[in-house]
Amino acid sequence: xxxxxxxxxxxxxxxxxxxxxxxxxxxxxxxxxxxxxxxxxxxxxxxxxxxxxxxxxxxxxxxxxxxxxxxxxxxxxxxxxxxxxxxxxxxxxxxxxxxxxxxxxxxxxxxxxxxxxxxxxxxxxxxxxxxxxxxxxxxxxxxxxxxxxxxxxxxxxxxxxxxxxxxxxxxxxxxxxxxxxxxxxxxxxxxxxxxxxxxxxxxxxxxxxxxxxxxxxxxxxxxxxxxxxxxxxxxxxxxxxxxxxxxxxxxxxxxxxxxxxxxxxxxxxxxxxxxxxxxxxxxxxxxxxxxxxxxxxxxxxxxxxxxxxxxxxxxxxxxxxxxxxxxxxxxxxxxxxxxxxxxxxxxxxxxxxxxxxxxxxxxxxxxxxxxxxxxxxxxxxxxxxxxxxxxxxxxxxxxxxxxxxxxxxxxxxxxxxxxxxxxxxxxxxxxxxxxxxxxxxxxxxxxxxxxxxxxxxxxxxx
Amino acid sequence: xxxxxxxxxxxxxxxxxxxxxxxxxxxxxxxxxxxxxxxxxxxxxxxxxxxxxxxxxxxx
Numbered sequence: 001x002x003x004x005x006x007x008x009x010x011x012x013x014x015x016x017x018x019x020x021x022x023x024x025x026x027x028x029x030x031x032x033x034x035x036x037x038x039x040x041x042x043x044x045x046x047x048x049x050x051x052x053x054x055x056x057x058x059x060x061x062x063x064x065x066x067x068x069x070x071x072x073x074x075x076x077x078x079x080x081x082x083x084x085x086x087x088x089x090x091x092x093x094x095x096x097x098x099x100x101x102x103x104x105x106x107x108x109x110x111x112x113x114x115x116x117x118x119x120x121x122x123x124x125x126x127x128x129x130x131x132x133x134x135x136x137x138x139x140x141x142x143x144x145x146x147x148x149x150x151x152x153x154x155x156x157x158x159x160x161x162x163x164x165x166x167x168x169x170x171x172x173x174x175x176x177x178x179x180x181x182x183x184x185x186x187x188x189x190x191x192x193x194x195x196x197x198x199x200x201x202x203x204x205x206x207x208x209x210x211x212x213x214x215x216x217x218x219x220x221x222x223x224x225x226x227x228x229x230x231x232x233x234x235x236x237x238x239x240x241x242x243x244x245x246x247x248x249x250x251x252x253x254x255x256x257x258x259x260x261x262x263x264x265x266x267x268x269x270x271x272x273x274x275x276x277x278x279x280x281x282x283x284x285x286x287x288x289x290x291x292x293x294x295x296x297x298x299x300x301x302x303x304x305x306x307x308x309x310x311x312x313x314x315x316x317x318x319x320x321x322x323x324x325x326x327x328x329x330x331x332x333x334x335x336x337x338x339x340x341x342x343x344x345x346x347x348x349x350x351x352x353x354x355x356x357x358x359x360x361x362x363x364x365x366x367x368x369x370x371x372x373x374x375x376x377x378x379x380x381x382x383x384x385x386x387x388x389x390x391x392x393x394x395x396x397x398x399x400x401x402x403x404x405x406x407x408x409x410x411x412x413x414x415x416x417x418x419x420x421x422x423x424x425x426x427x428x429x430x431x432x433x434x435x436x437x438x439x440x441x442x443x444x445x446x447x448x449x450x451x452x453x454x455x456x457x458x459x460x461x462x
Numbered sequence: 463x464x465x466x467x468x469x470x471x472x473x474x475x476x477x478x479x480x481x482x483x484x485x486x487x488x489x490x491x492x493x494x495x496x497x498x499x500x501x502x503x504x505x506x507x508x509x510x511x512x513x514x515x516x517x518x519x520x521x522x
Contacts, residue, residue, distance in 0.1 A: 339483075356501050
């Protein structure tokens with residue numbers, strides 16, 4: 001009998017000791033998917049036969065003494081913007097529902113090389129932007145903590161599938177918060193790595209200069225394991241950094257004593273006011289870090305709306321350029337939320353785009369200066385627990401400034417970490433941000449926080 | 463932006479937007495105008511302020 005919920009690290013320890021077979025593990029997930037996914041809608045395409053085949057191969061390799069590492073035999077899911085050879089990659093859209101790539105995305109290839117088993121393709125907001133939508137070929141994913149609630153987006157299926165224990169980890173993408181949002185609302189840990197750390201080659205783009213690929217999983221440790229496999233230079237991605245990749249999992253150890261944290265309270269107390277439960281949970285988390293030996297001081301940055309305006313203008317222009325031709329010829333093949341957001345994007349001018357890029361340079365310099373004597377920045381990842389799925393406004397991303405897009409603008413590593421639950425049992429979160437390429441510090445802080453608090457012991461009742 | 467100005471902009475963009483969605487889009491235009499305003503600092507920006515370059519040249 002395989003436990004309903006296992007972290008990647010827990011399952012890997014059992015697989016390495018041959019106390020758990022990848023075949024058993026995959027079969028247990030397939031049973032769970034059969035039982036639960038009818039109401040959660042996390043999978044667009046289940047690859048059951050392929051997963052069983054790959055699990056048998058992993059089991060044979062491990063039995064032959066060829067254990068590859070902590071992803072060997074681990075079932076994961078892919079946001080359906082990650083291309084997969086011979087398997088449709090749709091962007092959750094009618095526009096690309098027949099798109100069958102010839103090759104895997106670079107990061108998918110690396111995950112397979114690490115031994116991960118691909119269970120299937122997961123729901124996303126349409127082309128990583130338009131959702132939650134009810135007029136697409138597949139329904140939107142539902143939050144396992146309460147199926148009437150929003151998962152966050154756009155990596156909606158990944159957040160829901162991991163949180164429900166259908167897969168042990170998954171891939172997301174984050175252009176304005178699309179990893180950190182689902183992690184926040186689904187009670188997970190989700191890392192948007194430094195820009196350029198993971199290749200975007202073979203991932204359907206939303207906005208080239210803001211797109212980040214990354215993992216979602218239950219813990220910081222699991223994020224470290226996935227990042228280790230996914231990171232690395234890819235000459236085929238012009239935004240891919242050519243830098244040595246550290247040992248992220250190894251760097252989790254050593255504690256956080258002495259780390260200096262800047263707490264950006266005005267983002268969530270004034271600029272996009274979070275509810276009382278979120279504010280209290282973040283205050284408690286800051287206190288926890290102090291108890292672990294960190295220093296926490298208040299940090300004031302430009303108004304959140306300035307960061308959001310910069311990010312939104314860039315995102316709108318870059319996304320519009322990608323979809324321009326199809327919008328002209330297949331407008332109503334897109335869902336209403338995506339296409340109407342794109343109409344607004346079409347109204348952003350070339351001058352606006354250049355002003356946004358100029359503002360970006362100023363904001364990057366501002367954060368670099370602010371972090372000169374800091375190791376980390378801490379703020380909210382979301383202003384509340386997950387709202388009802390049918391109460392997400394079409395233009396909500398413009399109505400309240402995003403708490404997450406600032407760090408897409410700067411390319412900084414940023415992570416959502418669960419920091420408690422509402423009285424109604426819905427997850428709360430904070431966001432922790434590092435200097436560019438200091439992803440290991442972000443993961444180490446999140447890991448220390450998780451170890452010092454009880455939140456990782458809680459799972460949704462399904 | 464008036465509804466007529468939006469309709470004209472949609473013609474320029476070549477977008478065939480269903481009638482029932484146009485009013486909702488027009489109502490959201492002020493949100494976009496706030497974004498556009500925030501990109502420009504009061505008093506203007508140094509004429510030589512260049513945009514950010516995302517892809518950096520490799521170190522020699």
